[in-house]
Amino acid sequence: MKRDIEQLSQGTYDVLVVGAGIAGACIAWDAAQRGLRVALIDKGDFGGATSANSMKTVHGGLRYLQDANLPLVRKMIYERKAMMQIAPHLVHPLAFMMPTTHKLMKSKPVMQAAMKLNDMISFDRNQTGDPQKELPNGHAISRAECLELMPGMDASKITGGVVWYDAQMYNSDRMLLSFILSAVEVGAHVANYVQADGFLQDGRQIEGIQARDVLTGEAFNIRSRLVINAAGGWTDGLLNAVNGVATKTRFNLSVAVNLITPQVYSDYAVASTSDYTYKDKNGVERHRSNMLLIVPWRQYSIVGTFHRPYSGHPDEYVLTDEAIAEYLNEVNTAHPGVNLKPEDVLWHHEGFVPMEEGGDEYDGIDLVREDSIHDHSSEDGVDGLLSVVCVKYTTARALAEKVVNKALKKLERPSINCRTAVTPIHGGHIKQxxxxxxxxxxxxxxxxxxxxxxxxxxxxxxxxxxxxxxxxxxxxxxxxxxxxxxxxxxxxxxxxxxxxxxxxxxxxxxxxxxxxxxxxxxxxxxxxxxxxxxxxxxxxxxxxxxxxxxxxxxxxxxxxxxxxxx
Ligand SMILES: Cc1cc2nc3c(=O)[nH]c(=O)nc-3n(C[C@H](O)[C@H](O)[C@H](O)COP(=O)(O)OP(=O)(O)OC[C@H]3O[C@@H](n4cnc5c(N)ncnc54)[C@H](O)[C@@H]3O)c2cc1C
The missing domain is CATH 1.10.8.870 (Alpha-glycerophosphate oxidase, cap domain)
Structure with a gap:
């Protein structure tokens, strides 16, 4: 895979993807595999923004059972299996555990019923042909077992626990890179450090982008019949450069943060609800409740995810010491025996995820649950431009499948079946x-x-x-x-x-x-x-x-x- 800037300015692509996060990488791979002439660029390195900061969990969607959103749960179960099959070296089973409490929705009978339902819905999860990828049924554990496995937790509220199985990416950066390498193997042209500064536009028709090589400052054009804006937290900023697109918000920014600490729990990812009190910037005491995970990864724990609304420019976000202190307070309230201190924070991962409108700094935010595709010809009367909003690493492949189906229609190409759920990506040619x-x-x-x-x-x-x-x-x-x-x-x-x-x-x-x-x-x-x-x-x-x-x-x-x- 060679960086060839000159090549990008020659000819006209079918599809130009702006943004090489996991969404853009999956779109480029799918579109190139279905025979389209594809270019993919990123203003930074491949996957250097939000995608580099995910918690690395490949979710089976258990949490969406409580919304009774069964189609979404099924989709995530399917994607988890697909990721284990197309990248068997990078995606592996991981055991999760959650304490049960006296609260009805977190009580042992309710959680046990949820485990049973989850096993039924994911009846085909183990049809991968690889015994190492087997995800056992969920089950309940006693209070004593739970406290032995999670000694740091506040024992007073715990009545027992439940265990279930999901998957984790060993190396999410190489996962993303493998999608890009696969795209290149079937003909896509890709370049990192190339920024889209504006659009080539003939009236209400987008014909490509004005690009800039970030490493040299050289400006050039990339022509394409269809441009796909996969710019993550920068989606709306990029749309501002289009003449004629309504300035309504497609990606309502919230910031999500994980802290990396020495390993707290080794065998299980521990899920808990954190209920804690903190002081806002005016010194007023406030209460917050959040789903908290402490996930083992390599020799570390990934602790989070902490979500807050964000109204600044995505390039200007800085994680402050005050925010870290507040997050640690949250963890330590739920796991008093863990007692994490600022010096235990070895590193931090942060990125942008879309939230529903109306999120509040103090009372919490509601995250967008499903990916979306915006066709600017129907939304704004501007042709040749799609924007995508990806809400989960886990569902990026499925999002790409829908985007490429739409792209084929827009380009008036015959429909071709998507094969990315069953084709091993670069390095994934391993049966067991x-x-x-x-x-x-x-x-x-x-x-x-x-x-x-x-x-x-x-x-x-x-x-x-x-x-x-x-x-x-x-x-x-x-x-x-x-x-x-x-x-x-x-x-x-x-x-x-x-x-x-x-x-x-x-x-x-x-x-x-x-x-x-x-x-x-x-x-x-x-x-x-x-x-x-x-x-x-x-x-x-x-x-x-x-x-x-x-x-x-x-x-x-x-x-x-x-x-x-x-
Ligand atoms: C802390 C955290 C934990 C998470 N944990 C999980 C998890 O465990 N499991 C899960 O499934 N999901 C998780 N997610 C969600 C998941 O990481 C994101 O949904 C996903 O990575 C978004 O990918 P993306 O491609 O849309 O965005 P990004 O990765 O941000 O990619 C967008 C790219 O566009 C580029 N770009 C922007 N503007 C331009 C321009 N003008 N020209 C060229 N390039 C441009 C950017 O440089 C960037 O690389 C987590 C997210 C966060 C923040």
Missing amino acids: FLTYLSRQIADAPYDLKPPVLEHLVYNYGSAYRQVLKYITENERWLEPLPGDSDAIAAEVVHSVRSEMAVKLSDVILRRMELGTGEYPGDDTLEAVADIMRQELAWTYEKMHQEIAECKRIFKRVEEKEPVAAL
Whole structure:
């Protein structure tokens, strides 16, 4: 996958997707697979915005049972199974647990009934052909078991618990990248760091976009019969650039935050309702109630998700220490024994999710539950433009299927069945994950140790040998990178040569996830930067700039160690 800006300005695409979050990535893959001429751009790195910050849960929609929204629950169950099948190395079962209380809707009989109903609705969830992907039935556990597994919880309200199974992405950044790599394999043209600044418009017909290479500042046009605005939290900002589109809000911004901490609970993701009191900025005591999850991921816990309305520009959002303190108060009230402190917050993930209108900073917000597609020809009389609002990583593939169905109609192309739910994405050509993994460990190419092979297979799946192909050129690339991970130097080379990594942060955060859980350390940053310097012919000055820029992303590190000292 090569970054070829010149190519983008040649000819006319059928579909140009603006925004390479999970929605745009899935649309590009589906549209290219169905034979359309596709381009995909992002103003930052692929998946660098909200999609990089998801909790990594592939939901089966259990929570929507309480709304009796059975079609949505079924859809999410289907998508969970599809994701486990098309990316078996990246999506794995995860056990969830929730305490029951004396409140009727959280009582043991009601929760047990919900588990039963959930199992019935998801009767076909295990038809994947892979025993490792099996999701057992939900069941109740005793109060004693519950307290043993969740020692941090406030025991006074607990009557017992329930356990159910969902799925989790091992590496959501590589999941997104795999959709993009798949799109490229079937002909899509893609580029990161290309911003849509405006539209090419003939009256009420959109004919493409005015683009800018963010790395060089060069402006150019990309022509397309259909433009798909998949800009996430920037959707409305992009629409403001269209002459003739009504300025009503399509993506009502709210900010969602997760905190990364040392691991709190190891075997289960723990769900609980947090009821806590806090002071607003005028010092008035207020009450808030929220669904809280503490999810094990690698050696960490992902704690959240905390939702607040947001009225600023998406580029200007900053997570404050006050907000972190409030979130910790919320967790510690629900799990007094856990007692998380600000210094336990290793890193934070935040992004934008759409909320219903009327959300209030103090009394909470109502999140939009279903994805939507806006056809601006019927909504505004402007042709050649669709906007999509994606509300869940889990449903992005299904959203893309609908978008491409619509695109085919608009382009007056014959309808072609969507195959993305059953076609393995890049690296996903694995029938039974554990069998595949143990075979690779037994083969041990280059005598690689089991933890390194495990790391490679979990991240790159059936494509992991592509990472090893560079070893014939330089055996030293088999060496591990400094730090705690099992990553090897060849992965950095692969990120640059085959995965369009152009900045140090692309590799650290999204190709190799070296810094997704916490600051990876100066040694790791420097080792990766030095390989990139050689690959991309950076000067030493440029390399130090990249290191400084990367450190600035990890603000907590910058505070401890001024960048000026570099
Ligand atoms: C904290 C948090 C936890 C979550 N947890 C889960 C979870 O566990 N499971 C789940 O299913 N979902 C979860 N979600 C929801 C899920 O992450 C989002 O619904 C999804 O990632 C949205 O993807 P997107 O592609 O619409 O947006 P984004 O990922 O934001 O992508 C939009 C892209 O458009 C680009 N862009 C914007 N303007 C322009 C322009 N002018 N030119 C070019 N590019 C542009 C941006 O750079 C960005 O990369 C979570 C969300 C958050 C914030």
